[in-house]
Amino acid sequence: MLCDRTASDILKDLARGALTVEALMQATLDRIGERNPALNAIVALRPTEDLMAEARAADAVPLAERGPLHGLPMAIKDLSNAKGLVTSQGSPIFAGQVAQEDDIFVARLRAAGVIVIGKTNTPEFGLGSHTYNPVYGATGNVVDPSRSAGGSSGGAAVALAAGMVALADGSDMMGSLRNPAGWNEIYGFRPTWGWIPSEPVGDVFLHPLSTSGPMARTPEDLALLLDVMSGNDPRLPLARGAETVSPLKAPKPLRLGWLGDWGGAYPMDDGLLETCDAALQTFVAQGHTVERVAPPYPAEKIWQSWITLRSFAVAAGLRGLNNRRADLKEAALWELDRGLGFSAQEVQEASDLRSGWMRAAARMFQRYDAVVLPTAQCWPFPIDWDYPKEIAGKPLDTYHRWMEVVVPASLLGLPALAVPAGRGGADHLPIGLQIIGPHGSDGQILGLGQGYHTARAAL
Template sequence: MEDRHDLVFRTARELVGLMVDRQMSAREVLDAHLEQIERVDPKVNAVVTLVPEHARAMARRADEAIARGRALGPLHGLPALHKDLADTAGIRTTYGSPLTAGHVPRRNTLVVQRMIDAGAVSMGKTNVPEYGTGSQTYNPLFGATGNAYDPTLTCGGSSGGAAVALATGMAAVCDGSDMAGSLRNPAAWNNVVGLRPTAGRVPVWPNSMPVFTLAQYGPMARTVGDVALQMRVVARPDSRALMNLPEADFGAALDRDFTGVRVAWSSTLGGLPVDERITAAMAPARALLQDVLGTAVEDAEPDMTGVDEAFGIMRAAYYWQNHGEDYRAHRAQLDEGVRWEVERGRALTVLDLGRAERLRAEAHDRVHAFMAAHEFLIAPVVQLPPFPVQEHWPREVAGVPQTYYREWMRVCSRISLTGNPAVSVPFAFTPEGLPVGLQIIGRFGADFAVLQLAHAVETVTGTGKRRPALAL
């Protein structure tokens, strides 16, 4: 039998093939991952709820299906972990808050249900900041999650536990969500792949704000191919969701000839401060895109006027609607970032909301026109390398003071407002040995094209194959 340590770093597609071809059982694959969790998680604190017996029952179901001659689906038997913001029926879902520490949902979030229906084996939940607030994964219930490459540093967030679990071989696939960069930022800092899909590509249900576009569910994995595999499952319309895009073929070939494709290159996405280590690590991508892949690269970026203001207003309104009651009853128990957002949301007027919508519409039109002339926009995923895990957020980036907890995440949140698809793909490492991802942004609805370019970058660099020492 294959060494269990090697097994946990197989791609999800390879693992499905092994199980479907009866070279290995789902229970054997699960046991290897449970052993990796037991061995590695105490070093990083990524898995906050573990349900091994529940997982073994699901693995047994997968093996019984193969014995009857059929696979359960594209994710057959894959050990999965779910973000602790996504509801999981019968499995504790805390949202990282003491106010919901004992919450056990009665139904699954649609993304979780679709993964299970496709054969995934649910092992438990991954750590998040309280209510997903900020890109530093810590909360009063479970503490902080350390970076897979240096646990004394942050792993990012809010899908931080998921990114670390993948990087260290504790799960084959994970789900995540992204409002201000929560799929992309931790992926970049842990050398895995995180895709924020086009708004409406992955239906969100249940949803208290059904036409809210900033927050989107999406997949995380160690390879672009494994992200595409998950998109085959989760990116389908659902009549219960008000926002739906037509189904796309995520099972098509990822290989593509990019000769002559126009690509815009932006090292600051509108003049944002970026640490010189990020700029230096990202710089070789330009030659890769132009000289190796044959694209036509030019310095260009869309006009981001008003984007930060619109995003801030809409996010604050979201927090007031979803956490206003908690604020009134339990203000002192909430994280400072949650309180800050709710207080801003409480002060908003109808005129503020109208201005935000107008600014978003103007930004969408400008970005749409820009992307009509450039199939892709390349930008940093993060504005600085991981900072100490004890710090809740960086007070300075490249010498520029940061005045609020998510100001340093605008290289991602600016794209969130437009609704365009964006992926973080492993690209390089800093001199200190910390991962740096590349953000590939595509046209509205062109999620698969974004994955194709990410796959091309991944194939050339091989950066995603570098494993953290603590997981070996």
């Protein structure tokens, strides 16, 4: 069906006149009407009459004036601003707040021809990899709506997997482009730091942990969206030049390192590693080498660096709400209080640990072209949980410790592609793989992912 096709195929038909934007918009709204009530992935949907009028106007634009994503409906993650739409961030504090301007990447999407139809659901302030909030409620997993969709780009992942959109944006501080992709059997890509510029507001030096990124149903489509979202901004010190990755190139045979559970440091649900091990054979069948890797740096040092720098960054964003503490969820208060309480030397010590991991990672990438980890340490959990309290009988000491497996890439700003690994466990639920490369290897990682996708689609 039209809504289940790739963005690349849809755009080709639009460009040659075999499909109208009006017909695509109608099919999109029909699919949203069919699937969204049970899943709650898309929120703040614009009025139908406005969207259909915008679609008809898009059909009237001459071919020579159309951008690379002309006529494609997209919903923006509800942490980012799209002019004229609400940006609630899942918080009652901001419910109903209408954005006056587009964020940088949203403006680039519109310039490329995207029609913004609404927003995708997210946890409150994006905290926690489970998409639920007091404004819009919870988003259900596309495989089993009684289970978590992951997060914080859970609404985006489910909208893609259910065919409500063909492309989606997301953001990733602690796996938010990767965990929901793995749990909903689509693709999410965290690019190298600076590939997609953040907003040039407030401090632009101290907190490079999070990044926006693309989500799609194929790596080829990820590359298409990444090229539109990316590009330099002179107001941002980490922003990169106008690097493009599309069309993707198939890489030569690569040497991949399988980090698994980081030498036992990361507890895993039963059957999860076995499912990932089986998926790794797809790379072997394509001529790549997969080797088990000993932990290149102590997991606890990475974690200690992370929870200090993350709280430091989150508190910088939330400190203006310290007088609204009664309106903040427990996780937000935990991050805020920790972040406001650190001394300068505690932050420096966390940065020292991160620098040690950077040096160890550089040595690792001298031996391996990429390394691989699961996208989460557990299967999708019940939607009415706040977060898992234990894994494999091991108690977890924070609300996000079950996502520790995503931290090695996040802490260094490495490119990381989430790909579906298959289903497993007692309830036959999905999990994914993270393919992580050195800085700047975004095109190679996406090319590797496209080969993986093509091989699995042929099975």
